[in-house]
Amino acid sequence: MRSSRGEAHYIRLIDDIEASLDDPAGIEKLASHLEGVPEILRNLDRPLPDGGRILLTIDPTGLVMSQNAVAAKALGLSIGSTIAEAALTPQALPAFLDRLGGGEGPVPLAVATRAGHSLFLLGSQPEAGGTISLAEVRRGIGRHVLNQLADAVSLIPSETEVLAGLMDGKSIDQIAAALSRKEGTARQQVKSIMTKMGVNSQTQLISTAYALSLMFERTQSPSRGVAGAGTRVDIPGATLFDSRHGPLGLHCFGAMDGVPVFLFHGAIFGIAGHGEFRRAAEMLGLCIIAPERPGFGHTQLPDDADPVELACAQALDVLESLGKPRVVVLAHDIGTRFAARLARLAPERVAAVVAASTTPPMQTWAQTAGMPTRHRVNAWAAQKLPGLMDKIVGLGLSQIARQGVDVLPKLVFDGCDFDQAVLRRPDCQAALQEGFHLAWSQQGAGFRSDMRLTNEDWRQEALQVCVPFHCLHGTHNLTVSGQAVRELAAEMPHGRFRAIEDGGHSLPLSHTAFILRHVLAAAHKAGLGFDTLDH
Numbered sequence: 001m002r003s004s005r006g007e008a009h010y011i012r013l014i015d016d017i018e019a020s021l022d023d024p025a026g027i028e029k030l031a032s033h034l035e036g037v038p039e040i041l042r043n044l045d046r047p048l049p050d051g052g053r054i055l056l057t058i059d060p061t062g063l064v065m066s067q068n069a070v071a072a073k074a075l076g077l078s079i080g081s082t083i084a085e086a087a088l089t090p091q092a093l094p095a096f097l098d099r100l101g102g103g104e105g106p107v108p109l110a111v112a113t114r115a116g117h118s119l120f121l122l123g124s125q126p127e128a129g130g131t132i133s134l135a136e137v138r139r140g141i142g143r144h145v146l147n148q149l150a151d152a153v154s155l156i157p158s159e160t161e162v163l164a165g166l167m168d169g170k171s172i173d174q175i176a177a178a179l180s181r182k183e184g185t186a187r188q189q190v191k192s193i194m195t196k197m198g199v200n201s202q203t204q205l206i207s208t209a210y211a212l213s214l215m216f217e218r219t220q221s222p223s224r225g226v227a228g229a230g231t232r233v234d235i236p237g238a239t240l241f242d243s244r245h246g247p248l249g250l251h252c253f254g255a256m257d258g259v260p261v262f263l264f265h266g267a268i269f270g271i272a273g274h275g276e277f278r279r280a281a282e283m284l285g286l287c288i289i290a291p292e293r294p295g296f297g298h299t300q301l302p303d304d305a306d307p308v309e310l311a312c313a314q315a316l317d318v319l320e321s322l323g324k325p326r327v328v329v330l331a332h333d334i335g336t337r338f339a340a341r342l343a344r345l346a347p348e349r350v351a352a353v354v355a356a357s358t359t360p361p362m363q364t365w366a367q368t369a370g371m372p373t374r375h376r377v378n379a380w381a382a383q384k385l386p387g388l389m390d391k392i393v394g395l396g397l398s399q400i401a402r403q404g405v406d407v408l409p410k411l412v413f414d415g416c417d418f419d420q421a422v423l424r425r426p427d428c429q430a431a432l433q434e435g436f437h438l439a440w441s442q443q444g445a446g447f448r449s450d451m452r453l454t455n456e457d458w459r460q461e462a463l464q465v466c467v468p469f470h471c472l473h474g475t476h477n478l479t480v481s482g483q484a485v486r487e488l489a490a491e492m493p494h495g496r497f498r499a500i501e502d503g504g505h506s507l508p509l510s511h512t513a514f515i516l517r518h519v520l521a522a523a524h525k526a527g528l529g530f531d532t533l534d535h
Helices: 004-020 026-033 039-043 069-075 092-101 143-152 157-167 172-178 183-197 202-220 275-284 307-322 335-345 373-384 386-403 405-412 417-423 426-440 445-454 482-491 512-525 528-534
Strands: 055-058 064-067 107-112 118-124 132-137 239-243 246-254 259-264 286-291 327-333 350-358 469-474 495-500
Touching (some): 055 069, 069 386, 092 107, 092 118, 239 307, 259 307, 259 512, 275 286, 350 482, 386 405, 386 426, 386 445, 469 482
Parallel strands (some): 327 350, 350 469, 469 495
Antiparallel strands (some): 055 064, 107 118, 118 132
C-alpha cells in the first residue's frame, strides 16, 4: 500500500500514538500525531458559538436522548441525564409529562439555564408513549400576536406593555424603569394580568402566554411547525419486535399497504428522523420497514456476534412476521454491506438493492485516491490498528454527547465542505438528533462496529449477489472513492452505477425523494409493485 519508507514512518507514528493513550494529556498528543483526527478533537473545551435555538429530545420519563450544541451549552445536561435537573421547579417535569400524556400537547416546560436565566421549551409527543421533542421558545411575542392576546383577555394598554416586558425576559424593576413607572405599580399590573388570564404565578403567566401565541402562529402558518421553520424535532419512536434472534427496535412508516421496502440504515443518517423521507414514502406508495441494526437503538449486539449475520437473520424474521415475501432493499452507506449479505443469502426475498450512498470495500491506498488525506489515513489506520481507531471513534462520540449534535458534521465530514453544508441545514436537524440517539443508546456499539466493517474486504461476497444492485454515488462525495464504487458495480453480476450530480455522501438527506423514486422504479421493473397492487 505504501513504500517501505512510508511504512516505517507510520510505524513510528503509531508507536507514538499508542504511547500517548495512557497519558493524561493523551487526547492532545493523539490529535497532534494522527492526521485523521478532525480538528475539533484538539479543542474539547473550545467555547461554543452563541446564538441558535435549543433543541433536544427526551424519553417519556424525561431522560435526555439527544441535544444540539446550544442545548448542551445552555443547560449543562449530558446524554442520559434527566431534564428535571434543569426544570425551574421540582413539580415542573411531572406536570409537563402529565399534560403531554393527557393529549394536551404541545406543552411548555419552564427550565433554568446554567447562567441562571429562565426560558421555555415547547414539547410535543407525536406518538403516545414515544419520544418527546423540545424546542426553545424565543423570548418575546410579535406585536400582532400580543395585541390579539391582550384583546382576548381584556388587557388595558399599560398592562399590554408590562406583559411585553415580561415576555422579553425583563424583571419587574427593569419593566418599571423602562415604562417610567413605580415598581409597586408594575407589580400590581402583573397581578391584574394574572387574574385576567386565570393563572396563579408569574411562571404560569409567561408559560400560558407563550403557548397561546405559538398556537396562534401555528394556525396562521401551518407549514412552519410548532417552533418555527426548520426547528421542530419530530421523531417517531420504534416499536419493540421480538424476533427469534433477539429483540430489536422496528420502525414502519409510509403507505402500510404499499410497495414493501426494507431499509438497512447507515451509521449517522438515522431512520425516521428526516421528515422528507416519511412524506416521500407516503406519497410514492412505499411501505418502509426499518429495523434498528445490532448495536443501535434497542437492538443489542452481543460480544461474540457477527453484526452482519445477526442483522440479516433478524431481517428475515421481520419479513416473515409481517408477511412480506419479497422486498426492495434500500441501503444507506455501510448498510450496503448488510444489503449484499441479505441478497446473497435470500435472493428469492430481495427483488433489488438500491445503495445510496454506496459504501464499497476499500482495501488499497490506490482505491482511496481523491479522498481527503485525513480520510485516507483513517481508512489505513482502521485496517492496521482497529483497536486504536475504536478509541478515536469513542472519543468522537463522547464529544458529540458532551457538546451536542451540532459538532457532528465537522467531526464526521471534516474536509468535506459539501456534506457538512447539507448536514447543517435546519431540515436535517431531526435526522442528526435521531441518528446520534440510535448510535449512543448503546454507547456507540453499532457505530464502532460499522467503522470496522467499512474497512473489511467483502468483495468476493459481493460477486455472488445475483439480484439487480444499484450503486448510487454523489459526484461531490469525498468520503468514499467514486472509482471504488464504479469497480464494485462493474464486478457484480447485475451491478449498475449511477452518478448523482450535486450530491455527496449525504444523499439520504439531500436527495431523499430521488432515491425513493429510484427504489419505486426498481420495484416495478422487478414486478414487485404490480404484485402488491394485485393483492
